[in-house]
Amino acid sequence: MQNNRNYFVAIALSVLILIAWQFLYVNPKIEADRAALELQQTLDAGAGTSADGTPAATGPATNGALPGATVPGGSSENRDEAVARSARVAIDTPELSGSINLTGARFDDLRLKRFHETVDKSSPIITLWSPAESPDGYFAELGYVGDQASGQVPGPQTVWTQEGDGKLTTTTPVTLTFTNDKGVTFTRTVSVDDHYMFTVADTIENRSDAAVSISPYGRVTRLYKPTGPSIYVLHEGFIGVLGDLGLQEVDYSDTEKSTTIEPGKATGGWLGITDKYWAAALVPPQATPYETRFSHFSDGRPRYQADYRQDAISIAPGQSTELKNLVFGGAKEVPIIDRYETEYSIKQFDLMIDWGWFWFFTKPMFQLMDYFYRYFGNFGIAILLTTIVVKALFFPLANKQYASMANMKKIQPKMEELKAKHGDDRMGLQQAMMQLYKEEKINPLAGCWPILLQIPVFFALYKVIYVTIEMRHAPFFGWIQDLSAPDPTSLFNLFGLLPYDVPHFLLIGIWPIVMGITMFLQMRMNPTPPDPTQAMIFNWMPLIFTFMLASFPAGLVIYWAWNNLLSITQQAIIMKRHGVKIELFNNLKGLFGKKAGSA
Template sequence: MEKNRNYFIAIGLSVVIVLAWQFLYMNPRMEAQQRAAEAQQALQQQQAAQNPTFTPESPGAATTTGNLPGAGQAQATATRDQALAKSARVAIDTPAVSGSINLTGARFDDLKLREYHETVDDSSPLITLFSPADTHDGYFGEVGYIGSDTSGAVPGPGTTWTLAGGDKLTTTTPVILSFTNEKGVVFNRTISIDDHYLISVADKIENPGAEAITLSSYGRITRNNKPVTPSVWVIHEGFLGVPGTDGSLSEHTYSSIEKEAVTNAKATGGWLGITDKYWAATIVPPQTMPYEGRFTHFTDGQPRYQADYKGDALTIQPGQSTELKNMVFAGAKEVPLVARYAQDYAIPHFDLLIDWGWFYFITKPMFQLMDFFFRHVGNFGVAILLTTVVVKLIFFPLASKQYASMANMKRMQPKMTELKEKHGDDRMALQQAMMALYKEEKINPIAGCWPVLLQIPVFFALYKVIYVTIEMRHAPFFGWIQDLSAPDPTSLFNLFGLLPYDVPHFLMIGVWPLVMGITMFLQMRMNPTPPDPTQAMIFTWMPLVFTFMLASFPSGLVIYWAWNNTLSVSQQAVIMKRHGAKIELFDNLKGLFKRKPAESK
């Protein structure tokens, strides 16, 4: 009795430590990070409003010579609406995006995603991706040129382009811009957009002069300040790209680039940019032009993060012309769309824009299977359930073998009881005798753990799919689950919303986590009770610990786990019955409420 009391105390202390760590350390730490980021953002906005603006290039100016643009940018002094009103613009209007092109620099700095809202409420604001450079959340894409002594002025950040054709950028009507420098060199730019998020920037440069000119193209994605989002280890947010065609993905966090800029080796082909959890902005250089890519950070004016490239020098002979085509992706990281862009436009490994993780060989096929079911049933929650059935069928042969071994172990219970009576308190002799019995009967004593262990990679792969893919964002199931990528919003501790008060984050134990815990408990009770009291106690408390742990996980993952447990219980019952083993689920449940006889002293 004393031993059991100590076991209960040990397990209780373990649970208390886990909950205390979550409540007293992790939750305050995450909240402090969020408050610090918001305070920093507010301070930067206040400082920007108090400090005068400085601009290295006057409006209408063009770049002559120099390096990539970036340093010396104006501080944020305007609201988004004020910034948009400062310059002449051409509207962007497609089914997927709305916004405008800034004719100063031909810059894409105003873009909203029409198909995505900030919350599950369709009346909430649209997602704003791009904003002008002189706002606090400035974020934009730009394509320009770096001149030489022979080129004269070339289009850059301060160039005012002339609208030569098209008054609105749509999927069927491109916009044509023009700029002519003091040497008569003509830059004609045709901007087009598809029905989603890919913008094409096609330039034709004509040299009517009597001497050759030399210039270099550049492209950049620039962002003011870090986005205010909690840091999560399961997904990469920050700089990324595939410079070249060898498929080598280059990933860097904002913090690492603050310490040291990264310049990639000269390459031909590929892409680079900045990614968020669900959105991304990338520049795709001309795929036949050698270039040098870079991830860098500027602190003058205000913190800015920039992914850019500089192409090799181009020489245009007198009376000749040349053409270049850049592409800018700015939008949602929809899996089929990103894959189609990679294939249709021969962009090397553009599908790596989505962070599939280490288990990509499981994660990506699992998403494709779920997406297949979704297209037929129209509900990602149901698609998760159907995917789980397929996974169970794939693992059925191995699970059948494991459960058969467990059934044989049940039949060996009388012999194990005899060994316990024979060896009494000699635990070493008892363990040796049991191992000999297991070997003789070809029984695996830990067979009951294998079904759980085997699904761990699948569990993490599914977690990655639900957490990373935008298709799961705001995807409803049934009832109160309106977002499979978010935790169950209900809580046992306010009777699932019946009591009018909010509960702490660590007590948000919703309906589906409880269902998951119950099904896990039943699955554990399908297995023989371990002879060791410590192991038995761990198996008893494990469902409760997992209920608390998974309560903060995406509800889609918890639904998967609960459904998987239910299928496992059914599968195990069928297999054990086939092998003639008694299903002791109900006996084990009854045993929990029986008083154990007192130990003799």
């Protein structure tokens, strides 16, 4: 029993530490990061701007350096002005709208038609990429580094010429051309599928009298850092799977400390920048080696860049060569990402979605939920049905534990006899109880196992709800219009009846309260622990969990409440099968009667 008490004390201390960590460290850090970013944006807005707000071009690109290492100015130009000031090719697909900048053939104007900034369908659609001149500059670019013999090669300042005047759609690719002063012609054909993948096919024809040597490069550059708080369960920042080097996840702060991180040379794979729901990624030719780099430049306007550079390609006079790159810009929808991995043979492209260390458990759980969603059309219902399936899988173990609990109820009279026999001899009482448990083959911690079994499932479900875009703005019923966000109601303004807002830490909504009640009832199904410390923990734990889970996504809280209800039903059936009286109401009566008497 001493070990038993220590176990529960450890649980209580762990919960208290988590709460203290959230309120004393995480929340102040988030506010400090937000304030620092706002200050930096203010400084950027007043710093002036360069000609295009981007790293200066490398001129004729004869220095062998990848563009991106020189200083861009700040910018106060709004996004629409930045888009309007350059010649462009329009992009119009069922999923995307935007344009390609003919200067640099740069992907720097992209919006996602199906996704809005808020639950309100009239709110603006999500903007992914913006011109470098705008405050939220973010773009993808493919170009070349040359030498004296090659002459000027396509880079940030190159003005391409469009053949014809059509827009880029899923059925109509666009062709861009550029010929330099040495007679080398670059022909670029850009196509896009029905979702988020651009195919960039380049043909390089050497019409000069000498061989030329050029190195292809690609970069994703972001001229700001996201303002949202960072969460330890989710990686946001630089990402890539670089051939045999495997998965690379580099935080923004890592490059701020080290300036440049160079994982090394790789063959195959991809790299880019990821957010919670969106990503920009480059997929180089999968059979050609390339050097990779994740960088932070602070020599002017701060910016973050993921880039690669392939080995030099030599093109003889009168000869030509072809290259094909892929550019991804869009939402990290699981079926689409998985399809790209298979269709284009991109190594571990599915790791763009942060499934975590337990991906072998997390991803199948999502697939099960997605299956139910496609059948019923509601992710809330999918969560409820997934919970039933998980309960069925754990049924043999849970059944054994509940049976042990039922047997524990049977020996209550013997326990009372031991208490009367040993009186104040606590050590003798504990030894006698342990002997009794051994004789009756009872696990005294059986009441805790059903709750502990929920923990790995809970974290897997938390990961699914938190990281998958399918859960974003997914409604349930009633006031829950976003399962990935906390319950918006609060007990402390009578769930919206009183006309004032409450502090964030007091947002104790209806579903968290339901969860707390079901957890309390589930624990009342078990015998009250004889030790006062254990009894206190049992009484306070539902309240602590109610406050702690109130800030979690509503989908998780709904899962926990539903799981508790199923557990209560399952336990009642097993206890009845073993001939044990269900004393839930007697326990409640005794608990509240004792409190009333003590008052």
